[in-house]
Amino acid sequence: MKRSDDPSQDxxxxxxxxxxxxxxxxxxxxxxxxxxxxxxxxCRSEGxxxxxxxxFSPMWRWALGGGxxxxxxxxxxxxxxxxxxxxxxxxxxxxxxxMASIDTDSDSSVTASPSSSSSWQDSSL
Amino acid sequence: MKNRAQDDDLARGVANDSDAxxxxxxxxxxxxxxxALRTLIEKHQGAVYGTIAKMLGDxxxxxxxxxxxxxxxxxxxxxxxxxxxxxxxxxxxxRNLVFxxxxxxxxxxxxxxxxxxxxxxxxxxxxxxDLPDTANKMPDENILREEMLRKVDxxxxxxxxxxxxxxxxxxxxxxxxxxxxxxxxxxVPATKSLLFRARETLRIALQxxxxxxxxxxxP
Numbered sequence: 117m118k119r120s121d122d123p124s125q126d127x128x129x130x131x132x133x134x135x136x137x138x139x140x141x142x143x144x145x146x147x148x149x150x151x152x153x154x155x156x157x158x159c160r161s162e163g164x165x166x167x168x169x170x171x172f173s174p175m176w177r178w179a180l181g182g183g184x185x186x187x188x189x190x191x192x193x194x195x196x197x198x199x200x201x202x203x204x205x206x207x208x209x210x211x212x213x214x215m216a217s218i219d220t221d222s223d224s225s226v227t228a229s230p231s232s233s234s235s236w237q238d239s240s241l
Numbered sequence: 242m243k244n245r246a247q248d249d250d251l252a253r254g255v256a257n258d259s260d261a262x263x264x265x266x267x268x269x270x271x272x273x274x275x276x277a278l279r280t281l282i283e284k285h286q287g288a289v290y291g292t293i294a295k296m297l298g299d300x301x302x303x304x305x306x307x308x309x310x311x312x313x314x315x316x317x318x319x320x321x322x323x324x325x326x327x328x329x330x331x332x333x334x335x336r337n338l339v340f341x342x343x344x345x346x347x348x349x350x351x352x353x354x355x356x357x358x359x360x361x362x363x364x365x366x367x368x369x370x371d372l373p374d375t376a377n378k379m380p381d382e383n384i385l386r387e388e389m390l391r392k393v394d395x396x397x398x399x400x401x402x403x404x405x406x407x408x409x410x411x412x413x414x415x416x417x418x419x420x421x422x423x424x425x426x427x428x429v430p431a432t433k434s435l436l437f438r439a440r441e442t443l444r445i446a447l448q449x450x451x452x453x454x455x456x457x458x459x460p
């Protein structure tokens with residue numbers, strides 16, 4: 117077996133081996149002259165999937181899937197940001213409303229008793 | 242030795258050119274170029290058909306499988322990635338189809354519909370009167386040669402499928418050990434071992450003809 121481990125000896129073995137020479141006397145059979153034409157016709161009838169496989173080759177499938185995923189992620193992010201902004205606006209509006217109501221309360225208390233201080237100045241609150 | 246190295250370099254260069262041409266053809270085929278497909282078929286039909294015919298010993302089945310190989314190549318053109326040599330990749334398809342056919346044959350039993358062979362065992366000759374071949378000056382030599390070719394083919398057919406494909410790829414298609422290993426999905430040492438065993442089996446099976454080669458006067 118050592119002989120087959122040495123590539124240089126393998127080449128010599130191939131060329132000078134009588135078995136190798138004998139095999140060479142029985143060459144590969146050749147196809148007939150119409151083989152290419154028949155094969156081409158068969159490819160035409162059976163291989164229409166080739167074009168569709170090119171259109172939907174893995175590269176395109178990955179690009180399409182990736183694009184859709186990216187769009188979904190973007191939509192989710194935009195919706196999230198929009199909801200957050202709306203929430204913030206709502207909070208600000210509520211704060212304004214509270215302040216306004218406090219102010220109206222204090223104004224009414226001022227008109228009722230001018231001597232009493234505003235709720236803003238009242239340290240007990 | 243220097244000449245051998247130069248020859249090897251030259252062969253490698255030619256193989257690289259041929260591979261680049263095959264890959265360019267595949268790109269054209271993927272674009273729907275039928276002329277490129279025809280060129281590719283014409284370029285490789287001999288090797289593909291011949292290898293399958295040697296593997297199966299049946300020219301009709303070989304033609305069908307060889308066509309299937311090219312149909313698969315055509316279908317795969319769009320998704321083909323030139324990671325390996327084109328010819329190696331294509332012969333991986335040959336291997337799969339041939340081994341599948343072997344498995345199918347081992348499951349099924351075939352009954353031949355063709356005429357039974359005559360006494361001489363020559364399937365090509367008619368069952369009628371055998372007229373002497375007057376056009377040929379040395380009929381005995383021809384008969385002996387034909388018989389030898391048949392025996393060689395039979396000896397190859399009798400090998401286990403892995404050994405058979407290894408020997409056909411190495412002897413007739415002149416693949417390197419690395420390429421054969423890739424096609425057979427095995428290692429290079431395992432490929433060498435397959436080839437060694439195949440050659441030893443063939444040596445025993447064809448001993449008679451080997452002796453005749455050494456001494457042509459022997460009958």
